Amino acid sequence: MSKKTQPNAGLSIMFADDEPGLQELMAAELPRLGHTVTVCPDGLTALAAVEKQAYDCIIVDLDMPGMNGIEVLQRTKELQPLCEAIVLTGKSTTESAIIAVKCGAFDYLTKPSRLADLATLLGRVAERRQISKQMSALQLRLRRAEGDPQLIGKHPSMERVAKLIAKVAPTESTVLIRGETGCGKELVARAVHDRSRRAAESFVAINCGALPENLIESELFGHCRGAFTGADAARTGMFQVADGGTIFLDEIGELPLSMQAKLLRVLESREIRRVGDNQVEKIDVRVVCATHRNLEQMVEQGEFREDLMFRINTFEIEVPSLRERASDIPELAAHLLRRFNNEQLSDAELFTPETMSALTAHVWPGNVRELANVIEHAVILCDALPIRPEHLPRHFGDRQLRKELRSSGPMSLREMEHVAIEQALERHDGNKSAVAAELGISLKTLYNKLNTVAAEKQSA
Numbered sequence: 001m002s003k004k005t006q007p008n009a010g011l012s013i014m015f016a017d018d019e020p021g022l023q024e025l026m027a028a029e030l031p032r033l034g035h036t037v038t039v040c041p042d043g044l045t046a047l048a049a050v051e052k053q054a055y056d057c058i059i060v061d062l063d064m065p066g067m068n069g070i071e072v073l074q075r076t077k078e079l080q081p082l083c084e085a086i087v088l089t090g091k092s093t094t095e096s097a098i099i100a101v102k103c104g105a106f107d108y109l110t111k112p113s114r115l116a117d118l119a120t121l122l123g124r125v126a127e128r129r130q131i132s133k134q135m136s137a138l139q140l141r142l143r144r145a146e147g148d149p150q151l152i153g154k155h156p157s158m159e160r161v162a163k164l165i166a167k168v169a170p171t172e173s174t175v176l177i178r179g180e181t182g183c184g185k186e187l188v189a190r191a192v193h194d195r196s197r198r199a200a201e202s203f204v205a206i207n208c209g210a211l212p213e214n215l216i217e218s219e220l221f222g223h224c225r226g227a228f229t230g231a232d233a234a235r236t237g238m239f240q241v242a243d244g245g246t247i248f249l250d251e252i253g254e255l256p257l258s259m260q261a262k263l264l265r266v267l268e269s270r271e272i273r274r275v276g277d278n279q280v281e282k283i284d285v286r287v288v289c290a291t292h293r294n295l296e297q298m299v300e301q302g303e304f305r306e307d308l309m310f311r312i313n314t315f316e317i318e319v320p321s322l323r324e325r326a327s328d329i330p331e332l333a334a335h336l337l338r339r340f341n342n343e344q345l346s347d348a349e350l351f352t353p354e355t356m357s358a359l360t361a362h363v364w365p366g367n368v369r370e371l372a373n374v375i376e377h378a379v380i381l382c383d384a385l386p387i388r389p390e391h392l393p394r395h396f397g398d399r400q401l402r403k404e405l406r407s408s409g410p411m412s413l414r415e416m417e418h419v420a421i422e423q424a425l426e427r428h429d430g431n432k433s434a435v436a437a438e439l440g441i442s443l444k445t446l447y448n449k450l451n452t453v454a455a456e457k458q459s460a
């Protein structure tokens with residue numbers, strides 16, 4: 001290793017080339033561009049440098065005595081996966097440069113190259129590093145907001161879910177997750193991804209019910225510039241973003257029929273076509289779907305394609321509602337509380353016994369999401385733990401709903417849900433946003449449920 005320049009605010013770079021002229025040039029010019037540089041005359045010295053110190057970027061000549069640039073690149077990627085690499089190549093070795101890019105190099109430059117081109121490339125490397133730092137920060141914030149993706153629950157029904165996840169995750173099978181809204185379907189989908197060979201790749205979640213019908217295709221498969229009015233720039237679709245990883249199609253039952261046909265084609269051919277494009281593109285994506293709807297009934301009513309249902313339901317996981325596993329509530333409540341409060345307290349110090357009995361007696365139509373909302377509300381009101389009943393939302397002490405449910409004799413889950421919605425509508429004077437928030441469901445889900453009730457009343 002020859003010279004090391006003064007550190008500065010730019011990238012920390014390891015430059016390796018056996019041409020003394022280039023070594024001198026880089027030792028002088030890279031610092032002038034604002035970077036720190038370690039200059040190495042051959043592959044072995046370069047390797048020793050990356051074994052000793054972390055770099056933001058390496059610039060390596062492909063053709064060096066002792067150890068070639070590709071070997072240096074591969075070893076660097078093993079030691080420092082986040083380090084970017086630029087390879088330098090003579091005209092005769094551009095094929096090796098392409099191999100280097102396949103091995104993870106950021107880009108290559110053909111010698112002799114202009115310093116301005118290298119400066120531009122380094123600018124792009126710096127930009128990419130900035131973006132990946134921002135992404136890590138966002139992921140951290142998201143993880144804090146969403147909480148630990150750990151699936152809590154010791155009830156036999158949850159143990160069964162855990163077993164099914166363990167069985168299906170390592171396969172490539174499409175998975176259909178069923179369950180009421182807010183019961184943890186997305187968490188189960190993440191667990192399938194995290195335990196699969198795709199774990200290090202992206203997990204992309206899309207709520208099919210939240211996308212406007214005219215944008216779904218472009219959202220899923222992307223579009224070319226000018227594909228339709230307003231498509232000023234090309235757009236990458238979510239299937240491409242998820243390439244190599246898993247795509248989670250939440251609320252699959254909400255997908256319009258025209259899109260169901262297109263999705264089926266993609267699942268069968270493993271190829272996508274961007275809107276406005278003639279070319280197809282191969283994709284390698286595992287598909288996990290979820291729904292709270294009764295797909296079989298939707299098939300009977302002509303709202304869901306039967307062939308698509310058979311394509312996605314090869315392996316099903318049914319996530320139980322929270323009221324079916326009320327014994328999990330204390331552990332879940334403690335887990336969710338720790339999402340909003342970092343105090344190191346034992347589970348027994350988090351809630352008073354009265355609060356816990358109110359929580360376990362509730363019917364939870366919005367399932368775990370509703371429980372999380374109630375706990376967040378309580379954490380805001382409570383100055384010091386434990387959470388007491390007065391910290392729970394106002395309607396919570398009102399045992400009327402539970403009384404009504406208990407005194408009304410046998411009731412189906414659907415009927416219980418109707419009662420819960422009606423009570424909440426009364427409490428909020430018909431304000432649907434407030435009702436959706438209280439029940440821990442989306443406004444769209446609330447409207448769906450109200451429409452179902454209205455349709456049932458009409459046909460009764």
Ligand SMILES: Nc1ncnc2c1ncn2[C@@H]1O[C@H](COP(=O)(O)OP(=O)(O)OP(=O)(O)O)[C@@H](O)[C@H]1O
Pocket residue numbers: 146147150151152153179180181182183184185186187188250292332335368369372442
């Ligand atoms: N078993 C569990 N352990 C810990 N947290 C859970 C569990 N189940 C659900 N949650 C939490 O509850 C919230 C709702 O879960 P999730 O989004 O997975 O539900 P969902 O069934 O996909 O909802 P929707 O039907 O509305 O899409 C999330 O904050 C999630 O972290």
